[in-house]
Amino acid sequence: MTGVLGAQVLISDVKTLSDAEIKELRRLVCEHLVVVIPGQSLTAQQQAEFSLRWGQPGQVPFIEPSPDHPNVIRVLKEAADGNAFNFGGSWHSDFSFQSTPPAFTMLHAIDIPPYGGDTLWASLVAAYNSLDQDRRNQCEGLTAVHTARDAYSRKMQPLHSGLSSMTIVCDDTADELEHHPLVCVHPETGRKVLFYNRAYVRDLDGLQDSAAAPMLDWLYSHTTEARFTCRHRWSVGDLAIWDNRSAQHYALNDYAGFRRELHRTTVAGTRPTMES
Numbered sequence: 001m002t003g004v005l006g007a008q009v010l011i012s013d014v015k016t017l018s019d020a021e022i023k024e025l026r027r028l029v030c031e032h033l034v035v036v037i038p039g040q041s042l043t044a045q046q047q048a049e050f051s052l053r054w055g056q057p058g059q060v061p062f063i064e065p066s067p068d069h070p071n072v073i074r075v076l077k078e079a080a081d082g083n084a085f086n087f088g089g090s091w092h093s094d095f096s097f098q099s100t101p102p103a104f105t106m107l108h109a110i111d112i113p114p115y116g117g118d119t120l121w122a123s124l125v126a127a128y129n130s131l132d133q134d135r136r137n138q139c140e141g142l143t144a145v146h147t148a149r150d151a152y153s154r155k156m157q158p159l160h161s162g163l164s165s166m167t168i169v170c171d172d173t174a175d176e177l178e179h180h181p182l183v184c185v186h187p188e189t190g191r192k193v194l195f196y197n198r199a200y201v202r203d204l205d206g207l208q209d210s211a212a213a214p215m216l217d218w219l220y221s222h223t224t225e226a227r228f229t230c231r232h233r234w235s236v237g238d239l240a241i242w243d244n245r246s247a248q249h250y251a252l253n254d255y256a257g258f259r260r261e262l263h264r265t266t267v268a269g270t271r272p273t274m275e276s
């Protein structure tokens with residue numbers, strides 16, 4: 001899709017893939033960070049079954065699952081929801097505040113607005129690789145403090161209540177803190193990743209308080225530079241699969257007055273680590 005990440009893979013029907021083909025697709029997702037497979041027809045049940053072939057379902061806090069399947073979320077903004085805040089509408093890696101964040105996310109496009117609602121991804125591998133040695137050394141000495149506090153704590157409930165067809169229930173567990181190394185080694189590719197996203201990384205251990213805020217600002221502007229990103233214009237039937245361990249993403253909210261629905265599953269991951 002761009003020079004740093006993203007690929008389109010043509011498969012007539014992902015439901016018919018052999019185990020060897022799933023293994024190859026997984027390798028492609030780990031290599032390109034996000035893969036889009038157009039033209040897929042999947043019920044919620046079939047998407048959940050396909051996802052299960054990649055690993056156990058990820059744990060999903062705060063968001064009520066689809067009535068059609070307990071492991072599927074309907075990412076849905078109705079036309080009447082207007083300018084309400086959209087699900088996924090800030091740079092994040094899915095649920096990085098968990099001790100074992102999801103390895104992969106799969107998003108299947110059901111209903112897409114005539115314009116807008118694109119998704120952006122940014123490579124956290126390219127963001128790391130672009131650093132000079134001094135910056136690498138500095139980042140490798142730091143631990144990121146992840147929390148859902150500024151997304152799903154009780155005070156954030158009004159932000160989510162504009163979505164008439166998604167039930168998002170904020171609670172006190174959002175205030176919990178989880179610590180992950182700022183530079184992680186990807187467990188499948190061995191590549192180093194700058195494992196930062198602004199939605200959930202709210203502090204850094206290893207720096208004095210006065211130094212943490214400017215470092216967090218720098219991480220945000222660095223990891224979201226245009227040169228590390230790709231952008232996908234959805235069509236109905238697209239299935240995007242991405243690697244949360246090495247990419248962050250952002251759902252644009254520029255389609256007020258139109259309906260957008262995608263079905264999401266996640267695949268459980270392991271604890272982020274610096275060990276290769």
Ligand code: SIN
Pocket residue numbers: 075087088089094105107118119249250251252262264
């Ligand atoms: C998400 O953040 O999981 C949703 C992304 C999107 O709707 O494009």
